[in-house]
Amino acid sequence: MYYNILLESEPRIIGVRNGIYQVELDKKAYDKETYKQLEQAFITNKFTPEQTIPDVDFKFYFKKLKSAKKTSFMSFTPNLNHGRFLINKKVQDLFESFNIQKYKNFETVIYDSPKENLDEGYKLFYCVLQDWNVIDFEKTVLTSGGIGNIPLIEHRFKNVDEFSSYNKITHVKTLSLSKDFDISLDLFLTRLGGMFVSERLKKALESDTYTGIRFSNKIQVLT
Secondary structure, eight states, X not given: OEEEEEEOOOHHHHSOSSSSOSEEEOGGGSOXXXXXXXXXXXXXXXXXXXXXXXXXXXXXXXEEOTTOOOOSEEOEXXXXXXXXXEEXXXXXXXXXXXXXXXXXXXXXXXXXXXXXXXXXXOEEEEEOOOOGGGBOTTTOEEXXXXXXXXXXXXXXXXXXXXXXXOOSOOEEEEXXXXXXXXTTOSEEEXXXXXXXXXXXXXXXXXXXXXXXXXXXXXXXXXX
């Protein structure tokens, strides 16, 4: 069984009331050329079937919001494509014991100001997307509507082309994974449904003091 892994938004846990992020990328920490490289590799980059990971030699500098608490998993802004969250050393070590899909931890610094309370124990967790081939569209169920007087409608598509031609917003109800999917994975990220963890990784994360995430089984995953 697989579960969605979601970032925590509860103020008493993350320390901020915005419900979105605890730290923000410090653009001022980079010269113009380096930030341009960062933008191209992590902000304006697009998915590629080759599943390449950016080869960069700079660190990520994040300024902590004043009231934010440091959790095992930390949320940040702006959105970095395929950069999901920051993880502390304990999570980094745990992930090494599980079968995580292709990923890289990028060097990160968190601080209250560039000269105060520097913490280099966190890494930016960058996880590439699984391609469309791991999704069995004919068995995957999506929904649209269900808001106000708009009825909830279920959809099934024959393939990715038929899905892509549908121009309304859909949500995943049942995600069916194809024979191309590696069922031994404990954590994976799909182009539908988001990031998922296996039951054994979920139990490991729940069995100790890991903070900053929550789990949902709202999306049914079929293998």
